[in-house]
Structures are given as structure tokens and as C-alpha cells.
Amino acid sequence: MNNEDGYVLEMRLMDLQELRIFVAVVQEGGITKAALRLNRVQSNVTTRVRQLEDRLQVTLFHREGKKLILSDAGRTLYDYAQRLLALANEAEAALQEDEPRGLFRLGSMESTAAVRLPEPLSIFSQKYPKVILEMRTGNPVLLAKALLAGEIDAALVAEPVAEAKFDSIVAFEEEPVIVTAQNHPPIGDDEDVPATVLVFENGCPHRRRLEEWYAERKEVPRRTIELGSYHAMLGCVLTGMGAALVPRSVISTFPESKRLQIHRLPKARQKLRTYMIWPKGLCSPKVAALKRILMADKSAH
Template sequence: MDLADLRIFRTVVREGGITRAAEKLFRVQSNVTTRIRQLEEDLGVQLFIREGKRLHVSPAGHKLVGYADRLLALAEEARTAMLDPRPRGTLRLGAMERTAAARLPSLLADYHARYPEVEIQLRTGNPQVLATAMLAGELDAAFAAEPIADAPFEKQSAFQEQLVIVSAASRVSIDDRLDMPKTMIAFEHGCPHRKRLEQWYARRGFMAEKTIELGSYHAILGCVVAGMGIALMPKSVLSGFPESRWLKLHELPADEDNAVTVLFWRKGAGSSNVTALQELLAEQSLSTGVAAAAIA
């Protein structure tokens, strides 16, 4: 059963016969008759009761008319949506936990106000998880800290983050070579901030003896306050942490203290929904005096 057969069937019903339907559809009568018989064979029912040259819609035919109307209307709606440049439908968006918690609420509120016909579905994860999900067709776009592979994706810079190392307030220094922090607290492998902290140790000729893996920034900060180790994270995380007075922030050198979060999507798989998000990001970046650069 295809849409063309349903359209022919509905026209025969509406016009009351093969002849008038053929004229309406600009087809020869034999073609209309053949398509109706093919539809009946496909469905395994008789759609018309034939009395000589006259046709009467059968009970099964009456039932099919309603479905035909709905299917053809839905097909027309889909065709219109494909041609309509306005954002609509579902935007499947991914983000790192930090970005989702601190950066996205206001951005997505503005997006929803501007494009109320778009339903946003949000999924969190580290950059590797998000990239894999996008290549599998499970996400339309995602926010993640660099580096993001260039080959399969297009990117646009979204947010600049200042990175700091945090320790318990009792730790005076993290650079004392005789008293380097032995434990690092971080997310699972694949988290870019974990990798940056590992690089921080490596540059100083040390390696953490123990790594505590946790699933949220609040849990990480709680362990830091308890003196269990150090962590590296965006400074903006601390604005929502009530026990920040029990923490000590350690500034990083200029070549280690920043991270860029990008919006990325699969090459050739852009959509009006993603384009609208790109444009909104660019507008917000300009309003704050930071240009959002497109990255090929």
C-alpha cells in the first residue's frame, strides 16, 4: 500500500466512480481500475461492490477512507515540514554535566521562548560518550570541552571557562615538590578536565598515586572539602557551591588555565533546529563581547 494508491482510492470514493476520478487525476480509466485492484489485493479486502458499471463503497472501503484521509494529511504535513525552514520538532541535545547545569538553563530558556515548536531532549555525558552518540545518530548536537575530533564534526565555540585546581582550605600550596597532592578526584575517563589534571601532574614530573572517580561536581567538591584530594574544574562551578569557604583555589599558569566549550554536530547533518541554536549562541556571544567563531 502506498500513498499514490490511497490518493487514487480516495478520489474514486469522492468522485463516485472510475470515470470521473480518472478525469480528476488526469489518468486513463484502465490505470485507475488497475491501481484499485492492486490495492484490494494488497489489503486482502474488497473496497468496492461492483454492480455492472456502478461502484458502491464496501464496508471495508468506508473504514479505509478515514485512514486514507489521515495518512495523506500526515504525509502532506511531513512534506511541508521538510520545506519549512522554521525550527520545529525535536532537538536532541547533549552536554557535559557542568555545561548543562550552569550554562544551558538561560540559553535553552531563550531558545524555547523563541522557538516554542521545538521540543528539547537533553542528555549528559563526557565528550567521548556524546561524540559516540552523535555518530550513532542519537544526538543532533552537543556541547563539550575541546578537543573534539575535526574529521567527523563541525564546531562552533560556545563558552570560555577559567580552570582552577581546588583543595581543602588547609592546604597552603599544591606546588611543594616535597608535599605534592597524592590523590586526584575527577570524573570517569573521557572527561577533559580529568585529562588536564593528569597533564598538570605530568608537567611537574609527578603522577597521582590514587584517583577517586565520582559522578557529580558536588560530590567531587565534598570530597575536596574533606581533604581527600584535589580536583581541577571550571571556576564558575564554585559559584553554586555553599561550602566554598572551606576550599582553597589555586590559580594555574596562563597556558593551563582556560578551556573552550564548543557546540558540535555531525558534518552534513545540520538542521534548522541546530542552526537556530548556533545563531542564538552567536547573538549571546556578541552581547557579551566574545565572538563565537565557527571552526571547520
């Protein structure tokens, strides 16, 4: 390979979108989930991966049926791709002016987006009109992956936080509570546990807290129903379908909240922190501005 070919190859490696697709396929374990995460059709993701393999003249994945297994070359590229994407984000942040401007891609858990963020984001929009806010909701696992892949700039997630990968601040403290219909028997250390629970998908911190509570009691729910929103969950609780664990702050937004019965968890589990996280060492002006607003709001309360 001559110098010109090497230069072209180097420039092609800097196709950040191609690297983001490759990283998403690795982190999601396949084309289908990566396409969903990237909001692309599967054929496009497959084509971009094959183009990257052809361009580098290496096999990045071994294909076993529908499964993709990372090759040795793929593992090497994955390490470099993560560093290149992080460096690109750092370069973008360094080139920005001190005044926040441009697109700000923020991730958040649904409960936080619905209940906690409207006021601080309203303040943010008034202070920094040159910023365009874009919101993505999801569970902490998916949001952390999106942050590492450079798809969002910051995220609001529940503890625990991977401190080696992210900088963070405590943004909010929530009290998770179990809610049932009013005619449900008391729930306590010596009482029966609900037979049916209403939860979000795996990865939801409130679902994890509920599962831990059952495990401490050496019990398991007989039936678990997954739902996609807190208001749908509370509506089902109201009908007596089952119990749910939700942040107490969410209940205040539910029109029929007075018809719900609230059961507090043991004292050791009565608090759950929500963190604002961003990539280690990459605090852009937009991230710093939201951080200041959240910290001021927390101090005021």
C-alpha cells in the same frame, strides 16, 4: 535473487534502528556497553544483531567467548551504515520547515549543562515553543559517538574537536582550576602536588587536563577517586579527602564555595574551550537556532 527479493532486501537495509544498534555494538566493542548506550536490554540488542545477520545472510561478527570481532562483511556494512545514518539525518533536516520544531536531542558535558546552558536553553524554549528539548549528559568521547550514530543532533564538548567529522563553533571558554580544602598547603611549580585527586570517569576533559598537569611535573597522584557529579566532588574536597580540577564557573554554584581554596594552573593551561558540534554539513533549523543564541550570548559577554 530476483528483482523483488532485491527490493525487499534493500528496504530492510533501510531499517535505521537496526543499523544504529549495529553501529553502537561496533563502536562500544560489545553487546553490554551498546545496550547501556542505547538504553536497551542486552537480549534485545543480541537478537537484533542476529536478525540482521540472518536477513543479510552474512556473519557480521566472529564470536570468541564474550568478545565480538568485526568480520570483513561487518566492516563493509559498518562503513555503509555510518553513511546511511548520516544521510537519514540530512534528509530529516532537509524536510523540516525553516522554523524549528519537533524533538531536539542535545548532548552536553555535565558542567556545561548545569552552569552554562540554563540561560540559553531558556531563551531557546521561549523563542521556539514547538521544539521539545531532550538532554543527554556525558563525556566528549561518548557524546561524539552518539552524534555520529545519529542518537543526538548536537553536543557541547570540550576541545579538541574532530574537525573532519563535525562542524563547530566556540560556545564557551572555561578556566579550569584546582580546588582543595582551605587548610591545604599552596600548590605551585615548587610545591608538593595533592596526593589524592577526585575525578570524573575517563574521557572527562578536566580529568585529562589534571593528568597532563601531573605529567608535566613528572608526578602521579597516589590515589584517584572517581565520582559522578561536581557537587559531590566539591563536597569531598571540602572534607579534605583530596583535590579536584573543575571549571571555575562550577564553583559559583556550590553553596560552600567560600570554604574552598582555589589554585590557578600555569598560564598555558588556564583556558579550556567548549564547542557546540554537529555532523559535518548537517545544520538543521534547530541546531542553527541554538547556534545563533550561543553566538549572540558570547558576543554580549
